[in-house]
Structure formats: C-alpha cells, structure tokens
Amino acid sequence: MPSGTLQIKAISAHSGPIPGQGVQREEDVCKYIDVTTCIGCKACEVACVEWNDMPFQQTTFDNTYQTMPATAWNYWNLIKFNEHQRDDGSLMWLMRKDQCMHCEDPGCLRACPADGAIVQYTNGIVDFQQENCIGCQYCVSGCPFDIPKFNSSTKKVYKCTLCSDRVGQGLEPACIKACPTGCLKFGTKTDMRALADARAQQLREHSGFANAGVYDPPSVGGTHVIYVLHDATKPEQYGGLPANPVIPPTYTIWKRAAKPIGLLLALLAAPVAFFHYVMEGPKEPAP
Amino acid sequence: MRDSWQKRIDRASELAARDEAVRPLLDAYGRLLVLQRDCYASLHAHSARLSGALERDLATVRACVPRILNEIARTGPPRLAEQARQMIDGGESAIDSMLLMGWRTPSDEHFFAKAVLQSYANCLATDGLHPIDRDLPRADNVCPFCGGAPQVSILHHAADTDGGGRELLCATCLTTWPFRRLLCARCGEEDERQLGYFHSPAYDHLRVDACDTCKHYLKSVDLTRLGRAVPIVDEVAGAPLDLWARERGYEKIELNLLGL
Amino acid sequence: MTNGWIDIKNTDMMLIMGGNPAENHPCGFKWPIEAKLHRNAKMIVVDPRFTRTAANADLFLQIRAGSDIAFLGGLINYAIAQNRIAHDYLVNYTNASFIVQEGFKLPEDGLYSGFDPSTQIYNKSTWNYEAGGRVSAAPVAAAGDTAKGGGGTSQADAPAPSGGAPPSAKSSQPRTGLGYAAQGPGGAKAGAGGSHPGGQAAAAGAPPSLPPNVAYDPSLQHPRCVFQLLKQQYSRYTPEMVERITGIPKDQFLKAADLFTSVRINGDMKKVSTIIYAVGWTQHTFGTQIIRTAAMLQLLLGNVGRAGGGVNALRGHSNIQGATDLAGVFDILPGYLKMPNPDDGDFATYVKRITPTASNPAEWQSYNYWSNTSKFAVSFLKAMYGDAAKKENDWAFSYLPKIDRNYAWAQIWDDMYAGRIKGLLAFGMNGVQIGPNSRKNIDALKKADWLVVGEIYPDETSEFWRAPGTSADEMKKIQTTVYRLPCAGFAEKDGTFVNSARWLQWKNVAVPPPGDARLDQDILAQIFLKVRELYQKEGGKFPDPILNVRWPYTQPDHPALAEVAREINGQALAEITDPTGQGAPSIKAGQQIPGFAWLKDDGTTLCGNWLYSGSWTEAGNQMARRGTDDPSGLGIYPNWAWSWPANRRVMYNRASCDPSGKPWDATRRQIWWNEGSGKWVGNDVPDFKVDSKPSDHMGPFIMNPEGVGRLFAPLSAFAEGPFPEHYEPIESPITNPLHPAQSNNPVVRKMKSPLDKYGEPAGGFNIVCTTYRLTEHYHYWTKNNPMNVQLVPEPFVEIPVELADDMGLKGGERIKVTSARASYVAKAMVTRRIKPMMIDGKKTYQIGIPIHWGYRGIAEDAGRTSLDSANLLSPTVIDPNAYTPEFKGFLVKLEKA
C-alpha cells in the first residue's frame, strides 16, 4: 500500500511554487469500487460517519433505499440506488458508492479562488482545507460530480477526503476497511486499474456484460476513485455518473486562458494612460 | 530488499529527530542499521556463494564482522566495546564460534551474533535460501522460516479479504508470519482475562501485549493506526514502554538489538 | 447448512431462492461473490422482489410468493427430460432404485393414497417400499394407475421407524435444515399420530415399518421404482404449468433451468451447484416440502455432500441453529430426540418407537446411526436427573412430559387466547411483534394471569397493555401482571452460538450487565430455585422432577455456562473404555467424554446433547479453538471452533466421492478412500464409518435407515406426501391449476378463534403480500440504535409502479394495507423492482413490507411512524411438518391513507 506523508501537488488559487514539491516521489493512490459486486449494505456509510465523527442526523423516507438524496456536508459517502430497466426488459438495481472522485484534474481546485483551500497531494488525493475556505462555493459549480457541499452555518464547504489523514499514515480509507464483500479495494492507481480492467474483462467474457468497463474518465485526467461498471458506456444510469465529466468550460477556458489575458488587457489601460500622458501631455484648461 | 534496510534507517533518523529522550538510542540503532545494511548488501552481492548452512557460509559472513566490531569498539557502550575489542583480538575463530553459537543456540543476549545474523538470515530469506544447519524446534510462535523468536508483533488491516490481522516479525531473519490475535506469543495463553494490552496515548500506534500467565510481553506496532511505521524501528523507539513494562514485572519475549 | 459459509466459494452454480443473503447475511455473502470472482460461478436468484441479492445475480426471476415447489418441480422435470442428472450418484446414493409398494398413488388430483377427508389426515401405509431385494424392470402398470382407488388398510398413522433422511431431514425441520434434525418434528409428529390441534391420538396396533430387504432395480426402469415415480410426478410440472403457477414466463424459466442444470450436462460430475435458502421457503404452509424439493433436486444432480454443493439454510439469527439443536421447540429433546408420547408407557417402549431399523437392499449396508438412540436418551436423562435417573426407575423417564398434540408457537397464542395458558415466560422473544396476527397475540396476553419478559430494550410484548389503540378504560380491565426483567446483552454473556454452518463458537464476557440488569441464566436459575424451594417447603403437584433435577453448578443461582457446556458435552460417571476398540485410553469417572461414540445406555455416561459430544473434551473447550489453518484451501478450517457432528464441516461427505471412493472432482478433495490404510481419510472428518470399504456399498446418508438419500420419503416422514406437491398458500389469488379441487395443502387446518380470519380474492383481497428484513436493521432490535435508524428511518411498503399508477399513488405518500385481520399504515415505496405478474392468466400484483417497526423504538417514540406492526397483517396458519406460520404470501388490499 502506498504510504508516507502527504506531499502537495497542487494548491487552489496559489501563485508561486508549491512547498516541498518534488522532494519526494509518491505513488498515486486509488480506490477501486466494483459496482458489480456491491450489495448496497451501507457498511461503508457507517464507517465513514464513524471515522469522521460526523453527527447523527435525522433522515426521512424518500421512496428509496438510499439513506438520503445526495451526499451532504456531513455525509460524504452515500450508496446511490438506481433501478434501471435494460433494453430486454430485465431490471438492474445499480448500487454505486458515491463520494468524491478525486480527479486528477480537479474542477473544484480549478474553480477555487482561495489560496490553499483545496490542495491536491502528489498521491492524487484532493483535500479541502476548511481553514482556508472562503465559502464562495465556486468549487460546487466547478465539480462535475456534485460533490462539495456547503455548510451554511460554518460557511465552509466539505467533502470526502479519501481519508487523507489515514492515507497519510499509510492506512486505507475507512470505507475500504468496512466492505464485507470486498468490492472496495485500495492501492496504487496502477494496481487498481489493472484489477479493474481484469474484472471488467471477466464481466465481458463470463457474465455477458458486453459493455463492462472501467470508469476512469480521461476528461478530468482520470480519477483516483475508479468504478467497474456493468455498462461503462452508460454511466449516467448509476445515479448520474457523468459519461464525460467536464469541468464547466467557464472554468477551463475562462479561468485558465481568458481570465489572465483579460486581466492583463484590462490592466494595459494603465500604461496606455501613462504613455498618453508622457506623449500627449495633459490637456490644460486653455489658455 | 536493500530498500527495506534503507527504510529502517530513514525511519530511525526520522524518529530520532522527533523524540529527544530516545534520540541517543535511535542514533545508535541507526548506526547499527547502516552496518547491517552494508553487511546485507555484501552478502546479497555474493548470494551465489551462500548455501543456507552457516558453517559453510562462514567465510562470506565473517567478512562483514570486522567492520561491525571496529565500529562498536569505537562508538559502542563501554561493555560492548570491550567485548568487540576482545573479539578482534580473538581473530577468526572467536568470530566463527560467536556466529555459530548465535545461529544454533540463539539468544537475545548475544549482541554481535544477533546483529550479524539479522543481515545474514534476512539475506537468506530474500534470496529464498532456507537455513539448513539451524535445527530449531518448530512451533507457531517461532519463525517458520528460520525458527527465530518474535521481536515484535504487527497489527494490520486486511488490504483485501485475504489478509489482515496480526503478524509476528522474526528477530533473526526479519520476515513475518501470521499469528492470531488474543494469543500469547510465548506461552500460547488464550484466556483473554490473562491477556491484555497496555497503551499510552504518547505512543498511539504501540501496544504492550502482555500475558499474566507467563509474565512476558512483546510490543505490537499497530499499522492500522500508523501505516507508515517501520515495526522493528518503531519498536525501539517505544523504549519507554519497555521500561514501564519491566517495572510492572513483565519480561520481554526477545530483547531487541539494543538490549531492551 | 449441509455445507458452510466459506464452502460456498467452491461452487460453480448458485440457486438463491427463498433467501436474500446480500441483505440479511452481508458478511456471509462475500463467499458467493468469491465464487463469482474466482470460479466464474453463476448465480440465479428467484424471489418475489428484486432484492440486493438479485442485484448481484447473473439471472433473476420474479416468482409469485408461495409457488416455489412448482418452480423447483419444473427444474426436476427439466433435468430428467434433458438427462442432466447424476446417474451413478442416483443409483448408489439415493433411493431412486427402490421399489415402492403397490397401492401407492401419486397426487394427480392433489391427494396421495390414503387420505381421510374427515380427519384431514393421511393413512400412510402405502407410502412404503416393497421388500424383496434386487429385481429387474417388470412391465407393471405405473404406481399412479395401480393405486387408483387404493387406500391404506391400516387405520393408524404409525410412528415412523426412522426419522428423517438427510435431504428429507432438511425439509422436515427447515429451521434445522439438516438430516439430524429430521428426528425432530417429523418424529414427534409421527409419535403424535400425525395429529394436529384437536387431532386424535394414534390407535394402538402394529405400525407399518420399512422393510429390512428393500426391493430395488438398479436400472431404474421398474415402473414403481422411485425414479420412475419421481419422473411421473414432476412430468406434470411443464414449463407452461410453471408459468401459470409461478408467473415466470416460460422462456425465462427455460433459461434458468438450462443454466442451473448446465453443471450436469451429459451427466458429467465435475461441476457442482448449491442451493441457498432462508425463511422465504420455511414460512409457508408447505415450507418443509419446498425445502425437500430442493433437496431432491440436489440429490438428482448429485450435489449433496460435495464441496460447493448441498442445500444450505441460512438461519436468520445468531443462534437459531443452536436453539433447535438444544430443543428450544416443543416437539424434541436435545439432539433431535423425539419427545415421549403418552403411549410410551415405559422407557423401553419409547426407545423402541424412536429407534429406526435399517432398511436397505440386502447387498448394501446401512450404518443407520440412529440405532444408537438408546445411548443418547439414557445419557440425556442422566444429565437431567443425575442419580435420580436409575435403571430401576426407567431412568426417570416418567419425569418428562408426554405430548400427543401440537404445542407450537401459533398454538401457544391460540391456546392463550382461549384462556388455557395462564402464564408466559418470554426471554428475548418479542411475541407481539413476531406474530403472526399480532392483534391476536396482544389480546391473548390480556387473558393471561401473568407475563414475565426478560429483555434488554423496552419491547412491544412487555407493553402489550398499552399497545396503540388501548384506551385508559381498557387498560384498567387488563388484569395481567407483567414483570419486565432487565437482562444481559450478548457482550455481557459467555457461551456458544451455533451459526448456519453448524459451527459452535464460544464467546467470552466483555462487560458486566449495565445497571441492575442480570444475566439471563442467573434469572432463570433464581426463578427455578425459588420454585424448587417452594415445592420443598409446601409440596405440590408431582414435585419429583423439580426436586430431582441435577443442578450441580458451583454457584446454583449463578450457573457458570462453562460448567453447563461441559455437561452438554457429556461426562463419564464410571470408567469407560474405548467403544471402537481402537485402544484409546479409557475415560475415568468425572472426565469429559471425547465424542458421542463413547455414550452408553447403562447409566455410566451423562450427556446433555449427544450431537455436541466432543465440543468440550478433556483437551478443553473445542468450541473456543482458534486454529486458522486451512490446509486444503477448501475453507474447511478444521481447527476453528467446533462443528457438529464430530467436527464435520460438510455433511454426507462420503457422497463427494464416486462409489469406488475417489472424489468426483480431483480439485475439490474432501475425503477419499485410502486403500493402504483401509480407511476413509481426507481434509474433513469423514461423515461415514471410517473403515467401511467402498465394496461394502454402505450408503453415505448414515442418518437414514436406508443409508441413502430419500427422493421418496416413506411412511410418516411428512404429513402431506412422500413427494412434494405444489399447493397454494392458504390465502392465494388463484385456485391451484394442477388440481383446482384440492387447492391448498390437504392436511393444513385453519385456526378457529374469532380473530383468525382469512381473506379471499372474492372479498377484495387480491394482492399478494410478503414480509422481510432489511440489511440496515435487525428484527425489532436495531430500532433502538441511532445509527441504524439513520440509515433507514421509517417503515415503508414496497409497491409496483404499475399498481401505484392504478391507484394514483406517488412514492412517499401514506398507504393503508389491509388484510382480513388488520390494517397497516406506512409510506409507499413505489418501485420497479416488483413487477405485476400474470398468474394463471390473471394480472396479479405483489407488495412487500419490511417488519422492523412496532410501537417502541427511537422513531416510534419520536412519533415518526404509525406504530403498526407488519405482523398485524399476517395469518395464523402453519406448516403441518414444521409448524412455521405462513408469513410469506398472504392476501391484502390497498388504499391511500
């Protein structure tokens, strides 16, 4: 299992070099979720709540086995239950453990204007640092998976940390430890991806799921949580997993390119004015 | 496996930097680990020459010893330094008999033998050579590879459904073998009321697994609490727990390389 | 389970039906997953609902609750028609070749030969083998024809000479699931003359018995041989008929049949399949017969006794298996010894009645292990009454109550409601919630004089007097005195639980009970000692058994469970020598006996439960063993805890080898015959006579007097017939398409109290309702636990989308479910996971209700529920073999609330 202290790879809204970068090479971590062997037992939900010391909350019945409609600021790990009718009329009950995907190219981090509120470690974990969070919720819109959740009383945003505290100590995330069927595993990205590919192949060859595959969307640079899906061509049916998750173009195009250029152009007005003064001089009241 | 030695060395210096009281001990251990690593490296480089029978491997193993003796003679505590000097004077035969005795009738009280044989046995283990002339009794609580006693116990979580639980780390070859929870690693006591562990918040990932039947203990390194601990080094760093356990009248199953 | 949890990983094919292990046994479900991942095993799930288990299946079929026999019968028909059967296994290890008496009639009209409509009881004398040894096929008319009009001549329902057979055993006591258990209710019922509430006792006279030299035809061609009868019986279960009854479309059924029997294509024996079930099968008025059908299917396919095979009952609770082994039910004594009946005038008569004699072809051998019954019985009485049990007084046989009728769960409430039962002691058993027909149970308690409840949480039973809807005036009229005693939780007690795989595992005390709570065993001992003291002081009715109970515990009012466990294992009362003659050291008086082979019927041993002999020997507590080695890699773990019988992990494992003693599959070697040592050896403990040569042709099913597995269950093994037949649930949306004139199980009778009402489609009750549990909750227990309440906060009713659309109902709206007995209000969960079905041409809806809520609990106390119990709805009607109520598949109607 990958271990070692956490090295930061990217910091939200940070100018200048990243402290300690390059000091230590570290392997990418990855959570493997085999949706095809998940039994939706919610042991991972309990483990998450317990490890992160999250308060109990009253839930209400909502026409589903799902504990609540979506993850919450204090409920980071949620099995999403989806009834899916296949073309041949047969039914599938898809249970997908929803949590932060820890994108390689995290939209939240990209969107975040607060220096250090979101960091990405070299092992791939994207972690929120609430002490730096300014509560602007740009990350909420920046995330293609609808993961960051705002707590209106603390005015901060929270999400799954991939148990960065545990991983930093060389442990697996709490949810992994809890899974009774072994559909959750944790390891290096390479290993988990290989495992997932092998499982997907098994599903294609032996279980009649011709479209079985691994969900590791390249559009966000890959994720550090990967799913084995019965049908990787239609991830939407697993409780709204986007087929092609993209950070909204507003964040990519605008923030990466247009924004700095725009600002430069705007600020160009100052030297123009200055040189106008130098070259044309002031227009004094005449005479 | 040279990496694992390096990991131990790095961990020793990391821990030394953190804890003033234990620093001298860890510094000393770190220096020893360097010597052991080099010894391991030279053995590993000549692994083709090794047979697994120490008697036949003496020539190769012996070559490591003078450096260790010289270093201890120079920097070791007075008594060990004195012994090192005597052994240097004793020449090859003294060294050989020391090694063979440590190999065949192991004891945690033979410092030099243990220090050298750790490198040797570990090299055998990594090269897949089974010890031949070390006919020690087999039991659950000794190393299935070399017959050595356990130095430290390790708790870790299942990475998948096929692992997890507790392991013991061999004091000689430094390999691990699975061992049940709630079982005295010395006398096999299973009665939970006789077993128990002592824990201090100062060492969150360490436990003193004690048995009130045989009044022995060994430390456990709980990798489920600190996954990046290096058990054999963290064991040494938990020295205050040893002193505490001894005060309570428990004896350690196997002293570590620092005699604690 | 004939096999075990871990053993499921060895399978190639799983049929999960009548059970939902992913939800109710999540950690055990890792093993089916393991089989899928590492063996590419296939999983077929058949259930009224698309469950979380179904979500992991390769094939899911939605079945109408209560139509399981039709489905399984259809599989038998398919397997025979496609010749996907285990021929050698059938001939040698089952009674397929045995010839059945002339006069036996198959139930084309829904009735076997010998039915007496006035008493609703069968005369089973024709349900027997023919004597005569080996025969060849003779052109005789088929049994069904010859038997027409033939009834038995014997008037008496004879006590069976034998208890259940392994597979039949499973069925005869579904909660036990195993051959050993067969002795239980089957036996007791047989002893009671097959009687039911109000039934008559057996008449005197020589009962029919199994013939000693059975006629058989190894070519399986004889028209009256079991195989041909079986073939004939299930030939009626065509795919079309299966579709009409179960609602499973023919093409889907054929897909499943093809897949399930694919392990036995051309009779190849290498692969193995397992059947996994739970209370979805037992809780029917023909539950035992469903399980029996499954067992027959497994025998037909040669899957019993093999790693990755078997018929595997998943018990619903931590110690249901143990409670049955230790006779927590009325009809047996520990170790599945039958209860004495009033005709057992003395001990010898009793033993003779309950000891089977071998019945097999003369060339074959039968171990007939139950022939040791007298040793088990005497040792048990010695454990009960110590020195007071002497040969001279018939081992104090008279101390035991003699029974000749049904005293089972539903009968308790019926009799209490009728005012016959004055007092009830309920320890950890929430009878009001469990039902069925909870209202009746509540009203029954009002008629009792006293109730003692031992519990750890406030429960519905102890507060029946303030059940919702009870007015202050009514409360004043309830004269029942109720004691509620705080008991100890699991972590506060030691002792053993027996899991589904028959593992006895010792647990230790972690903490003392909180507050003023006491250990259950202390409370029981203190009550008993108080009663004994009163009898000593004041005398009373027949005080002898009370005064003479052996109570040797160091602290009588605080009996140490370790001492009790040692007593259950058995101890020598005098020096005894090795009964096997193999020269083991003799056992001294006072020492623990090493196993049940050492038990004696001369009063020199005592043993609380012969099945558990070997669990606590002189070598110590075997149930606390923690050996984690698994040399075979088959998941046997022989040194982990202790498994009955004799630490065998897979029962009937002789059947894992071919007749010559070689494993059917060399990669899954459990045991095998070692010619050199002349013994059966292997990775598991042979469930067999270890020195019986293959050439002796001893049958692998040693608990049956035949020595072989019973495809045909002779005589009184079952109340309603030697082969299972599909009958409709008591409340059914249709009449039985097989035989409309005999729709229900002919031997089932409805209860007669004013609160026992039964619904019919004509009365508007036309929706099939089933009840179940959820992963997140455990019965009526975790509603006291905030975490679980958070995960699933409220009760609900699962309703098909189509039905909701018909009603104009949206998910989350409140709905009222009404049965003939009561109403239940909860929110609707509108789902596509239950689809409308075409049952015999009629569009039929099913709905489902999880059972976890009542009127005490976190959500209940906070006023977030309607305070109804799901079992207000269920009917009081029971399986005639196992006496289990029909919680699954009753009729309701729905309206918006």
Add this chain to the structure above:
Amino acid sequence: MAISRRTFLQRSLAGGAAITAFGFDVTPIYAQAKSLKISRTTETRSTCPYCSVSCGIIIHTLGDKAKNAIPQVVHVEGDPDHPINRGTLCPKGASLEQDILNERRLLNPQVRRPGADRWEDIGWDQAIDEIGRWVKKTRDATFVEKDPRGRTVNRCEGLAWNGGCTDTNEFNYLVVKTMRSLGVCYLENQARV
C-alpha cells in the same frame, strides 16, 4: 559474554543511571517512562449477535482488572482471524458499540400491576419471589398427571416459555432442564418462526 537480564532490571530499579542489557544508556528514557499515562485494555472475542453468519468480533474494554474497575467498552472491531468474516462487518455489526452502550437499555426490574397504566420498579428479590409463586400456582393448578385415557402424561399446560434468538446453547439447555422438569409442553423459540 552473556549478560543477565537481571543486571539491567536491578540497575533501573535502583535508580540513577539505567543501561540496557547491552549497556546503552537509557536514563532519559527511564524518566519518560515514569511519566507515561498507561491504561490496560482487554480484548474479548465475541460473536456478533445478529445473523447466523457468526462474524467474529473483538471488543476492546478499558479498565484495569487488578483494580476491580468496571470495564468500559471503547471499541468493537471485526476479528481479522475469523475465517468467515475476516475482520469485516455489515452496517449492523459496525454499529454494535451502540448496542452495547445504549441509553435505551433496561436497567431495573419493573412490574405492571393488574389494571395499572404504568410501570413501577420492583426489587429483584421480590420479583423473583412473586414470579416463583406465580409459576408454582399455575403449575399446581393446571398440572395433568394422567390423560383422559389414563396414560401417564405428567404435563403442565398452563404456562408457556418463549425463548429468543440470541439465547446461548447453554441457556437453552437450562431452559430444557428447568421447563421440562416443570412439565412445560409449550416450549418454543424464535427457531420456530
């Protein structure tokens, strides 16, 4: 060459400079050891009381048995050695700590008298005494020695026993012993349903 372990032990007990068996100075560590706050935890093997999978669990309890303190449950984990569950637990098992330490637990014997609308507390002795009398009274009133056909039956049909799903084998055996000796026929258990 061999150094007795005692050497070290005596020195450290005597105070002053403390060295290890090999002569390494541990005086500063010794001081640290004295200041350690150390608690004793006992691990108890148990079996999950819910379903029949029988997941092994380990209950950690704090409390020095030497001091006769009441143990406190501090942690419940799956037993990694257990061959069936291998350390994993389902959501019910994972919240067992809440079952052991639950504020809804019953703590005192209570009685509800005829016609009453509430519970009242009752002492154990009195409760046992009253229950014992009820049992005897009911048994004496309903005991049948011979049935109408004159056969000895020795049964008590006036009282019933309901046993629970989590009762241990040993408890169930005691139930058989006591209840059958009272002549109880209505002896049933969750096992039936």
Add this chain to the structure above:
Amino acid sequence: MNGAIERFDDRARRRVGAYGRTMVRENELVRHPVYTRVLHWSVAIFFILALLSGFAIYSPWLYRALTPLFGGGPTTRLLHPWFSLGFVIFFAFQILNWLEPMTWTSDDRRWMKQVKSYVTNKEPVEPEYVDFFNGGQKLYFWAIVASAVVFLLSGFPMWFPKTFGRITVDIGYVLHDIAALVMLVGFIVHLYEGTGAQPGTFQAMTRGTVERRWAWTHHPAWYRRATGRDPRTDYEQARQRSSRPPDPTARTDLK
C-alpha cells in the same frame, strides 16, 4: 416619468445640498453640487472596495495581496457582495441624478467621430457643441451602468448558488468577470482622465467647482449655458490677454 425622476432628484439635491456647501471662487463655476459629489464618492468607495475584494477572489495573484485588507479570505468573500450592493445602490441614485446630462445626443455621435483629435489634444479647446459631459464620459457612464446591471444579475446566482442552479452560476461566473474587466478598463481611463490627463477636473469632484477656463476648454456648450457667454470668444480674449500664448505648432514639431 422623467418629471418624477426630476422632482426626486431636485428634492435629493436640495436636501443633501443643505448639509454641505460649494465654495465658488472668482472665475469659477459650480460643476458638481454637493449631492452629486457625495454620490460620486460613495459610489467610488464602494466600487473600490468591491473591486479590491472582487479581484482578491478573481485571481490567485491578487488573492494573497488583497485578502488581508479585509481580514482574510472568508471575510473577503463575505463582504464582497455587500460592497457591491453598496456600489449598486449609490450608483442607482447617480444614474437618476445624471439621467438627463448623460442622455446621448447627435452631438455625442459627432464627438465620437472626432475622438482621435480629442485623444491627441489636437485642438486646445473642445468643439463648441460639447455640453456638460462629452461623448467619452457618457460612453463610460453607460458602460458602467451596463456592467453594473450585469454584475447584479450575475452576482446574485454566485451569492446564492443553491437557489439559482449550476448553469446560471457558471454563466454568471463568466459574465461577472467580463463586467469586472470592462469596469476596470473604464475605471483606469476614468482615473486618468479625471486627474493627470485634464488638470482641474479632479477639483470638480472635490470642491465642486471648475475654473471658467476649464469650462470653456472642455465643455464649451455647458459654459455657454452656465454663463450665457460665448466660450470661443472668452477663450480668444483670454488667449490674447495671456502673455505667453500656447503654441500648438511647437508641440507638433516635437513629434
């Protein structure tokens, strides 16, 4: 409608004017009464606060420099919408106040066509038709008005993302930033024009008065309206009075 606004403005001008005064020296004209000045500076203060807090969040480069001004990131984020709201409210009054003088006319179109000569200071005085505000000023004003509307519309979704939904927020994010850039450019030009580029202008917003010279130079038409005199004539007279007349050709030579 216009009448109502006019009446409101008049009332506001009177009321605020009563609390302050405008010192008019010799050769000076009142350009911006107290009310206008108060409004302007209120707008300016909130604008700058919003600008600084906004740009702190806008770009990581500015985040660390600017957030401390407001007590750290979270408070910056908290205050920014309130600053902006302040800006919008005061600016709304300013709009009402200036609705009339800022009205776009054909003269402004003419002015825009000759903007090059304005930028290059080709003529010493503005064309005669330039009234209270020239075309550039009006352009700036209306750009700010437009931006403020965009700000407001895009800012609310960003303030309350839950209520407005994701797409609105995403679009708002871009629009908000574009508006910010437009404002920034305008603001820089405005600063320059109001200070260095046109000496005497700044005073118009501080003391409220301008020299007559300034008026006939930059806003001849207004001069005419305010004084009833011909700006061109007054300019020529002044030029002749001046001992050293400006020599535009000399500047041209320098180029």
